Amino acid sequence: MSASADPSGTDPSGADPSAANPVLVSPHTEVGAPIVRITALRKSFGTNEVLKGIDLDVMRGEVVAVIGKSGSGKSTLLRCINGLEVFQEGSLSVDGKPLLHDSALAMRELRQRVGMIFQSFNLFPHLSVGRNVMLAPRLVKKRRADENEARARQLLARVGLAEKFDAMPDQLSGGQQQRVAIARALAMDPAVMLCDEITSALDPELVGEVLRVVESLAEDGMTLLMVTHEMGFARKVADRIIFMDRGRVHESGPPDKIFGHPETPELKQFLSSLHD
Amino acid sequence: MVDFTLWDILRNLLLAARWTIVLSLIAFIGGGVMGLVLLVLRLGRNRFADMVIGGYVQLFQGTPLLMQLFLLYFGIALFGVDTSPWVAACMALTLYTSAYLTEIWRGCVEAVPRGQWEASASLALSFGQQLSHIILPQALKIAVPPTVGFLVQVIKGTALASVIGFVELTKAGGMIANATYEPLLVYGFVALIYFAICFPISLVAGSLERKLHVGQR
Numbered sequence: 001m002s003a004s005a006d007p008s009g010t011d012p013s014g015a016d017p018s019a020a021n022p023v024l025v026s027p028h029t030e031v032g033a034p035i036v037r038i039t040a041l042r043k044s045f046g047t048n049e050v051l052k053g054i055d056l057d058v059m060r061g062e063v064v065a066v067i068g069k070s071g072s073g074k075s076t077l078l079r080c081i082n083g084l085e086v087f088q089e090g091s092l093s094v095d096g097k098p099l100l101h102d103s104a105l106a107m108r109e110l111r112q113r114v115g116m117i118f119q120s121f122n123l124f125p126h127l128s129v130g131r132n133v134m135l136a137p138r139l140v141k142k143r144r145a146d147e148n149e150a151r152a153r154q155l156l157a158r159v160g161l162a163e164k165f166d167a168m169p170d171q172l173s174g175g176q177q178q179r180v181a182i183a184r185a186l187a188m189d190p191a192v193m194l195c196d197e198i199t200s201a202l203d204p205e206l207v208g209e210v211l212r213v214v215e216s217l218a219e220d221g222m223t224l225l226m227v228t229h230e231m232g233f234a235r236k237v238a239d240r241i242i243f244m245d246r247g248r249v250h251e252s253g254p255p256d257k258i259f260g261h262p263e264t265p266e267l268k269q270f271l272s273s274l275h276d
Numbered sequence: 277m278v279d280f281t282l283w284d285i286l287r288n289l290l291l292a293a294r295w296t297i298v299l300s301l302i303a304f305i306g307g308g309v310m311g312l313v314l315l316v317l318r319l320g321r322n323r324f325a326d327m328v329i330g331g332y333v334q335l336f337q338g339t340p341l342l343m344q345l346f347l348l349y350f351g352i353a354l355f356g357v358d359t360s361p362w363v364a365a366c367m368a369l370t371l372y373t374s375a376y377l378t379e380i381w382r383g384c385v386e387a388v389p390r391g392q393w394e395a396s397a398s399l400a401l402s403f404g405q406q407l408s409h410i411i412l413p414q415a416l417k418i419a420v421p422p423t424v425g426f427l428v429q430v431i432k433g434t435a436l437a438s439v440i441g442f443v444e445l446t447k448a449g450g451m452i453a454n455a456t457y458e459p460l461l462v463y464g465f466v467a468l469i470y471f472a473i474c475f476p477i478s479l480v481a482g483s484l485e486r487k488l489h490v491g492q493r
């Protein structure tokens with residue numbers, strides 16, 4: 001399918017593939033050091049404690065998949081990382097920038113390091129595809145117009161949508177819209193990408209084209225933290241699986257261990273429920 | 277007893293209609309600017325500002341425009357400030373318009389999906405950038421029909437300024453009707469003139485709405 005991204009920029013021999021790839025920009029953090037640091041994070045909605053002490057480090061270049069039942073707090077955890085939700089206790093930093101809710105400036109600094117892809121795409125419907133991708137770099141990074149457009153075209157080509165630069169979002173299929181959303185997030189040169197069930201709103205035949213783009217990002221060394229129900233994809237692409245249950249990281253480990261040798265009854269039950 | 281020709285009646289009514297239009301324009305521009313400022317203050321997630329503005333809106337929506345005109349006209353005078361019907365009418369209609377418009381527009385902003393706020397925040401846009409580049413352009417499209425509908429309300433509402441002695445179309449109509457003993461004819465003309473002002477506005481609104489929809493493609 002034409003949707004598959006061009007993996008020619010990857011350099012499998014190098015220790016740092018993202019450095020060899022002109023499309024992705026290197027984060028400040030060293031390879032193997034944590035990009036996302038979450039310590040003792042607690043989050044409540046009113047009296048309902050949704051995250052009950054999360055400790056999680058995501059290393060640079062690591063692909064982490066978050067799985068768990070609906071309502072276990074997966075989305076809330078992701079949304080805490082870029083400040084869409086305010087948490088009450090604990091600390092969080094991204095690429096060396098601490099999350100400070102009270103400072104609009106610090107939040108904007110941090111959000112430039114974090115790309116987020118939503119289940120519902122959330123493209124800006126009144127702007128063309130090209131403008132969707134170029135808006136934030138222009139406003140926030142003050143990127144020069146010619147440079148900005150060249151980069152937007154490069155990123156759209158990267159997700160297989162070079163010819164859609166002037167299209168409006170409502171002229172695209174869901175899979176195409178989601179790939180534009182990925183290009184839009186990449187245009188801000190994030191150090192980490194957060195994906196919250198990004199294929200759940202898609203028709204089954206469109207899931208593959210989006211997952212292939214995500215997989216190629218992983219191959220190129222992008223740090224990814226993704227909530228997913230696509231267990232086959234998680235098993236194939238993730239370095240580590242986090243199983244969340246009732247607001248806690250209940251079990252975690254490499255895919256083979258989590259899917260092959262689950263330890264806790266909750267995880268066993270969750271995995272068997274998927275086959276029903 | 278002076279004899280009025282038909283043309284005399286119409287001419288005097290049209291001259292007075294100018295003031296209806298001027299008063300409407302002032303109310304709408306002043307009320308629009310003020311309504312926008314109140315809207316932005318209200319969206320800024322400041323509880324106190326939200327409460328105060330909410331109260332302001334309730335106050336103006338919950339009392340008759342006629343009372344607002346009276347209260348402003350006689351209220352200002354109470355403070356020893358010399359006020360004219362003209363100033364009082366402009367002020368009352370501007371405040372009234374701002375209260376309604378800010379509430380209408382808030383509804384339009386709330387109709388923009390939450391995901392648009394979240395996506396633009398995730399891209400590190402500031403609050404002002406979110407509003408001006410993402411939220412307001414989308415809200416604008418939704419806002420045209422109710423805003424124009426309300427503009428027509430304001431035009432008709434200016435008729436109430438006649439009670440504090442401001443001579444606009446309705447007041448002039450009353451005076452001419454008294455002088456000519458032809459109330460049916462005169463008020464028929466008055467109604468026609470109001471219609472001639474309001475109807476084209478509705479037409480323009482319709483085409484503007486279609487244009488905004490095309491612009492989205």
Ligand SMILES: Nc1ncnc2c1ncn2[C@@H]1O[C@H](COP(=O)(O)OP(=O)(O)O)[C@@H](O)[C@H]1O
Nearest residue numbers: 045048050068069070071072073074075076077
């Ligand atoms: N904005 C909110 N207000 C109140 N409760 C919320 C809100 N968002 C999520 N919750 C609650 O937090 C819990 C976790 O939700 P969520 O993080 O969306 O779970 P998941 O993504 O794992 O399905 C749920 O019980 C949900 O009802």
Ligand SMILES: [Mg+2]
Nearest residue numbers: 074075076197
């Ligand atoms: Mg969720």
